[in-house]
Amino acid sequence: MRVITFTRSTPDTAAKVEANGSTVNWGDAALVVNPWDEYSLEEAIVQAKNTGGQATVIAIGNEMHNEALKHSLAMGVDEAVRVWDDGVDVTNGLQWATLAAAAVGKVDDAKLVIFGKESVDVGSDQHTYQLARKLGWTMLSYVSKILEIDEANGTIKVEKVLEQGKQVLVAQLPAVISVMKGINEPRYPSFIGIRKASKASIPVWGADELGVSLAVGGTTLEGYENLPARDITTEIIEGESAEEKARLLVDKLLEEKVL
Amino acid sequence: MSAVFVWIETFDGQAVASSWEAVGVAKALAGDFGVPVTAIVMGGQAEAIAKEAGYYGADGAIVCDDATLADFRLEPYAALLSKLVSDEKPKAVVGVATNRGRELLASSATDTDSPFLSEAIEVSVSGDAVRAVRPAYAGKVLSAMSAKGDTIFVSVRGRAFPAPERNEGKDIAITTVDAVLAEDAITTKIDSFAVESGSVNLNDAAIIVSGGRGMANNPADAPADAEDAAVWKAQQGFADVIQPLADALGGAVGASRAAVDAGYIDYEHQVGQTGKNVNPDLYIACGISGAIQHQAGMRGSKIVVAINKDGDAPIFKLARYGIVGDLYEVVPALTAELKKRLG
Numbered sequence: 092m093r094v095i096t097f098t099r100s101t102p103d104t105a106a107k108v109e110a111n112g113s114t115v116n117w118g119d120a121a122l123v124v125n126p127w128d129e130y131s132l133e134e135a136i137v138q139a140k141n142t143g144g145q146a147t148v149i150a151i152g153n154e155m156h157n158e159a160l161k162h163s164l165a166m167g168v169d170e171a172v173r174v175w176d177d178g179v180d181v182t183n184g185l186q187w188a189t190l191a192a193a194a195v196g197k198v199d200d201a202k203l204v205i206f207g208k209e210s211v212d213v214g215s216d217q218h219t220y221q222l223a224r225k226l227g228w229t230m231l232s233y234v235s236k237i238l239e240i241d242e243a244n245g246t247i248k249v250e251k252v253l254e255q256g257k258q259v260l261v262a263q264l265p266a267v268i269s270v271m272k273g274i275n276e277p278r279y280p281s282f283i284g285i286r287k288a289s290k291a292s293i294p295v296w297g298a299d300e301l302g303v304s305l306a307v308g309g310t311t312l313e314g315y316e317n318l319p320a321r322d323i324t325t326e327i328i329e330g331e332s333a334e335e336k337a338r339l340l341v342d343k344l345l346e347e348k349v350l
Numbered sequence: 351m352s353a354v355f356v357w358i359e360t361f362d363g364q365a366v367a368s369s370w371e372a373v374g375v376a377k378a379l380a381g382d383f384g385v386p387v388t389a390i391v392m393g394g395q396a397e398a399i400a401k402e403a404g405y406y407g408a409d410g411a412i413v414c415d416d417a418t419l420a421d422f423r424l425e426p427y428a429a430l431l432s433k434l435v436s437d438e439k440p441k442a443v444v445g446v447a448t449n450r451g452r453e454l455l456a457s458s459a460t461d462t463d464s465p466f467l468s469e470a471i472e473v474s475v476s477g478d479a480v481r482a483v484r485p486a487y488a489g490k491v492l493s494a495m496s497a498k499g500d501t502i503f504v505s506v507r508g509r510a511f512p513a514p515e516r517n518e519g520k521d522i523a524i525t526t527v528d529a530v531l532a533e534d535a536i537t538t539k540i541d542s543f544a545v546e547s548g549s550v551n552l553n554d555a556a557i558i559v560s561g562g563r564g565m566a567n568n569p570a571d572a573p574a575d576a577e578d579a580a581v582w583k584a585q586q587g588f589a590d591v592i593q594p595l596a597d598a599l600g601g602a603v604g605a606s607r608a609a610v611d612a613g614y615i616d617y618e619h620q621v622g623q624t625g626k627n628v629n630p631d632l633y634i635a636c637g638i639s640g641a642i643q644h645q646a647g648m649r650g651s652k653i654v655v656a657i658n659k660d661g662d663a664p665i666f667k668l669a670r671y672g673i674v675g676d677l678y679e680v681v682p683a684l685t686a687e688l689k690k691r692l693g
Binding site: 102104105107108109110115126127182184185188211212213214215216217219220221223224225229230231232233248252253254255256257258259260261262263271272273309310311312313314315316317318321323324325326327328332333334336337338340341343344345347349350 | 361362424425428448449450452453456457459460461463464465466467468469481483484485486487488489490491492493494495496497498499537538539540541542543544545546551553554556557599617618620623624625627631632641642643649652653655661666667668669670671672673674675676679680682683684686687688691692
């Protein structure tokens with residue numbers, strides 16, 4: 092079975108990020124694969140192998156996303172594709188999903204799309220659901236375990252995490268799933284994998300090639316803003332003993348009316 | 351007449367409390383548009399819950415308690431919401447960005463080709479557009495988006511908006527509709543659901559007590575057969591020291607990524623960039639140094655208290671109050687003091 096996964100490059104999670112009008116700066120911080128995607132990439136590799144198929148990774152965005160695609164190839168994903176065109180607005184969810192659905196449609200025999208839980212940069216998971224609806228596939232979110240894929244009957248059984256507990260669901264393929272941290276132990280790219288990936292040339296699919304019109308209205312990014320400066324005066328509670336410090340702290344918290 | 355829809359999330363025949371925050375946002379948008387608020391309630395006890403939505407400010411409700419909607423499943427819920435949106439053309443559809451709210455609103459927005467503003471912490475109407483501000487880059491910056499269209503979907507972050515006051519006087523008109531999908535047209539079946547009762551949800555918690563790497567400094571002796579003494583000590587510390595403080599405060603237990611990755615506690619408790627983003631009234635960080643990734647997940651907290659041996663730990667820069675000391679001495683003393691004072 093062909094398994095597809097999506098990824099993107101994000102600034103390293105330790106980076107200081109600052110708003111700069113319609114974009115953000117992260118200084119000289121390195122680009123890394125979106126941290127949530129390490130789990131979806133691992134799962135795509137494992138599930139493709141288990142079903143005797145191959146895994147494809149797709150990124151929608153400019154050249155900076157080649158970084159995440161090369162990391163994916165180095166981990167062991169079989170092929171990588173980047174989708175990009177002038178005028179693509181990746182902050183527009185409907186447009187993103189339209190391009191993604193067309194790209195999935197271009198990959199033969201795809202029955203499963205695996206996403207990481209969300210993208211740390213945009214901080215959103217809406218694209219996962221939007222792609223599922225564009226494709227008309229079953230959506231299974233917050234998956235903590237894939238319990239079974241039954242290709243003969245075209246079903247998938249998963250455990251998913253909800254605020255109130257854990258649920259086991261059986262659904263029909265094809266499906267889009269999003270996976271949680273902890274579903275697996277993502278592998279580190281091997282030395283040979285890294286060398287191979289560094290030489291790979293990654294094809295770019297444009298809107299025409301995908302037969303997609305970019306004229307979808309909807310949302311417009313107005314810009315980024317820095318967080319309002321937090322004016323915090325830290326008060327260190329001093330005291331002779333832990334008990335005294337505890338008592339003084341409780342006094343303060345009662346004054347703050349947060350208890 | 352058009353309206354602003356607000357989706358009331360339900361679980362086990364009751365409204366999920368954060369839904370009332372969404373009613374407040376819907377009310378504000380509806381005021382700007384000059385239209386009423388219609389609550390959408392699906393699942394068991396839908397009518398009673400719709401009535402309750404009226405107490406929080408909804409002007410009317412559309413309900414469906416069909417058996418296919420008893421437990422949340424995306425397909426039948428989205429099919430019905432999308433149909434109602436296509437039929438009624440509301441100005442906006444509002445819901446809270448819980449796990450279910452995120453997927454329902456995104457799906458229905460796609461079905462109806464409507465723009466979607468997700469995880470808003472501020473929402474306003476300007477001219478014929480809706481503008482929303484949301485955290486981006488794991489809360490390190492904010493992004494402002496605007497949307498134009500016949501119907502604009504908006505999900506709001508939990509605890510970012512106050513719930514309106516409850517006023518039991520008001521009775522609202524409730525319309526009952528049929529489900530859109532029959533059971534045999536739904537491709538997802540629920541096999542089992544293990545509900546974890548008694549645990550407080552991090553996203554909804556007004557108070558969170560978190561432990562970090564410092565949990566391993568438990569002075570208790572690990573049993574000889576413990577596989578890894580440090581892990582045992584830290585796990586025990588979460589159970590014996592952090593949990594009792596959380597219980598005394600009616601709060602939830604959180605953890606840093608370092609604590610989760612070291613196996614001290616389950617991932618469900620992780621706060622930070624690759625965990626949950628939380629914004630409680632009170633966040634007590636115990637033995638957490640405060641890496642930038644952790645700060646990204648908790649900097650929205652109203653009051654932060656840091657308890658750490660290392661007075662130079664970065665977490666103190668975010669803290670309103672700090673205690674420099676051993677969490678294994680300070681936290682039990684704090685729990686005892688709170689029990690005494692709060693009764």
